[in-house]
Amino acid sequence: MSEQIIQPNKKKVLSCIQPSGMLTLGNYLGALKNWVAMQDEFDCTFAVADLHAITVRQEPAALRQQIYSTYALLLALGIDPEKNTVFIQSHVPFHTQLSWLLSCNTQFGEMARMTQFKDKSQKHPENVNVGLFSYPVLMAADILLYKPDFVPVGADQKQHLEIARDIATRFNNIYGDVFTIPEPYIPKTGARVMSLQDPAKKMSKSDENANAWVAILDSKDDIIRKFKRAVTDSEAAVRFREEQPGISNLITIYSAVTGKTTEEIEKEFEGKGYGDFKLAVGETVADTLAPIKQRYDEIIKDKKALEQLYTEGAMKAEYVAKKTYFKAMKKVGFVL
Ligand code: TRP
Secondary structure: OOOOOOOOOOOEEEEEEOOOOOOEHHHHHHHHHHHHHHOOOOEEEEEEOHHHHOOOOOOHHHHHHHHHHHHHHHHHOOOOOOOOEEEEHHHOOHHHHHHHHHHOOOOHHHHHOOHHHHHHHHHOHHHOOHHHHHHHHHHHHHHHOOOOOEEEOOHHHHHHHHHHHHHHHHHHHHHOOOOOOOEEEOOOOOOOOEOOOOOOOEOOOOOOOHHHOOEOOOOHHHHHHHHHOOOOOOOOOOOOOOOOHHHHHHHHHHHHHHOOOHHHHHHHOOOOOHHHHHHHHHHHHHHHHHHHHHHHHHHHHOHHHHHHHHHHHHHHHHHHHHHHHHHHHHHHOOOO
């Protein structure tokens, strides 16, 4: 077993991402780029939330491929599996086990009001399964096992983090101190990337229009083509305005990728048209993602090395998770 790295001075961070072979530029600029940035300052635990993925029906071979792919992508982005704990959720059985203890301390009504449950059950009326309903309890277990100080989450997961805090507080009040109450982490930078075809919607890989989103692993040509086709507005000037959501979204993306401010960008493209700007954004995004894709292609080829890394990651995670789990079990009154 690899040695446990103890970093007593660092605050702890935990986050998870659902496996998808098609993580988008939105996932990158909104979340993953921050994960990479956080690894120096914090003691980080990152997981591929594969158990959460089956709340929606998955084709087994595709799911397996997506889990590998997502793990490999985390490494390709520059997340260091030595410095951090990087693992696959289902490899640590304490997530599902703690989830049961927490379920018995969570009210039906609390879950029923979760907006994501309401949305997803409307989208998949043929499969409103109990797992979809109790999804936030499993997510609470993911978090609470590792006692993180902070959990970086996007707007769509804030309600789930809130409920994890409620469950933890209640559990601590009933049984005594077991869990740390985590705070949401709002990154200093972090872009909300909208669809390239309809800037009123968030960029999403489930969009039927393939031109609406850019995958982290898209080819350079595809990326440039998608940016060339991005919808812009009527003003024909590169200026950030709320009433001009198309161009503003492109400015947000360009700013997140280059680190330039809106003002600098507006200046840089003063007197230039949308065409020039779209090409610049496309090329810059493609150049940023190219080395990630290159590293990914290398990493995914070597299944043995990958296996070794996720196995070590799971061992490191389990070491921490086990302690919390058994402490909770003992407090509830189980015979250990
Ligand atoms: N539900 C999250 C999402 O879909 C993924 C997730 C699972 C997660 N467990 C978590 C995020 C724990 C933060 C912490 O985005």
